[in-house]
Amino acid sequence: MRTKTQLKLKIINKKRFVTFITSILILSVILTVMFFAQTSVRGQAESNYIYVHIATGDTLWDIALRYNQNHKDIRNFINEIMLENNMETAMLTQGQILRVPVK
Structure with a gap:
């Protein structure tokens, strides 16, 4: 007897899926770089x-x-x-x- 339901996802449009994942990764990299750039500049300014x-x-x-x-x-x-x-x-x-x- 199965108690858990299995959810199967099927990628219908592979090109759209790859574009979405790539966009998320690029956005993550940009936000990370912006965060660390602001932190280092702020820390450097105060230490001077x-x-x-x-x-x-x-x-x-x-x-x-x-x-x-x-x-x-x-x-x-x-x-x-x-x-x-x-x-x-x-x-x-x-x-x-x-x-x-x-x-």
Whole structure:
């Protein structure tokens, strides 16, 4: 006595079936590549910065000297920090957090 029913599938249009499977595989590859590309770009962008908590007496000059790993001109590096943090002046306040590029 059989308790399970067997379902037999018959491919009627082989060309349509192959096209469907190929489309699914291509879509899967594209989505996987897009996911990993976004993850690596996001991770890379954040790893190129360090966040500095400003204490009393800190200056942009001191911070630039401390984190200028590429030995750029210090004035250009200060300008880069100011641009990154949307600063109009070089004034810092205690408790402020700066995003400093450390490429």
